[in-house]
Amino acid sequence: MIKSFKFCPNCGHSINNFDFRRMSCNNCDLVYYQNVAAAVAVILKKEDKILFTVRNKEPKKGMLDLAGGFIDPDESAERSCQRELEEELGVTIPLEDFNYFTSQPNNYEYKGIPYKTCDLAFVADFPEKEIILEKEEIAEIKWISINDINLNDIGFDSLKRVVEMYIASLK
Structure with a gap:
C-alpha cells in the first residue's frame, strides 16, 4: 500500500484514492502506479x-x-x-x-x-x-x-x- 503519499505529486491535491498498486488524484486525474x-x-x-x-x-x-x-x-x-x-x-x-x-x-x-x-x-x-x-x-x-x-x-x-x-x- 502506498501509505507515504498524502498529496498528489503533480498538483498537490489531497489524495484519498489508493490501493495496493496505484494511487489516483481526483483533481488532476494523475494515476501513479507503484511498480515493482x-x-x-x-x-x-x-x-x-x-x-x-x-x-x-x-x-x-x-x-x-x-x-x-x-x-x-x-x-x-x-x-x-x-x-x-x-x-x-x-x-x-x-x-x-x-x-x-x-x-x-x-x-x-x-x-x-x-x-x-x-x-x-x-x-x-x-x-x-x-x-x-x-x-x-x-x-x-x-x-x-x-x-x-x-x-x-x-x-x-x-x-x-x-x-x-x-x-x-x-x-
Missing part, C-alpha cells in the same frame, strides 16, 4: 559455505544478507550483480559466471516508504580474491556452512526463501 523495483542477490559459494554479509544500516541492520542490491536503470541483472560485488566486496566476477537461480517477491521499507521488490537470485563461485568491505553498508562478512545456516538470522523474508531453496537444491 528489481533487485539482485548473489549466493557466493566456496566448498560447502555461503558468504553472508552483515547489514550495517537499516533496514534490517545487524542481520544477515546476501551481497546485492537494486538494479540501476539500463543495467542487466548480471551487470548489477557484478557492480554490487565490486562496490560491496571489492571483488570482480565475470558476467558469464553469474547463474540465475530463482526470484522472490519482497517488501523493503526504507525511511518509512514501502517498496515492493522482485529479488533475482544468482549463484556464483567465490573467486578467491581479497575482500575489501564497503563499511557504510556492510559491518562484516561471514562464511557459513550450509548445515549451520539459521534462516531466522537472515534479514529479508525473500532471501530466507532463496537460501532455503538453494539448500534444498543441493540435496
Whole structure:
C-alpha cells in the first residue's frame, strides 16, 4: 500500500484514492502506479559455505544478507550483480559466471516508504580474491556452512526463501 503519499505529486491535491498498486488524484486525474523495483542477490559459494554479509544500516541492520542490491536503470541483472560485488566486496566476477537461480517477491521499507521488490537470485563461485568491505553498508562478512545456516538470522523474508531453496537444491 502506498501509505507515504498524502498529496498528489503533480498538483498537490489531497489524495484519498489508493490501493495496493496505484494511487489516483481526483483533481488532476494523475494515476501513479507503484511498480515493482528489481533487485539482485548473489549466493557466493566456496566448498560447502555461503558468504553472508552483515547489514550495517537499516533496514534490517545487524542481520544477515546476501551481497546485492537494486538494479540501476539500463543495467542487466548480471551487470548489477557484478557492480554490487565490486562496490560491496571489492571483488570482480565475470558476467558469464553469474547463474540465475530463482526470484522472490519482497517488501523493503526504507525511511518509512514501502517498496515492493522482485529479488533475482544468482549463484556464483567465490573467486578467491581479497575482500575489501564497503563499511557504510556492510559491518562484516561471514562464511557459513550450509548445515549451520539459521534462516531466522537472515534479514529479508525473500532471501530466507532463496537460501532455503538453494539448500534444498543441493540435496
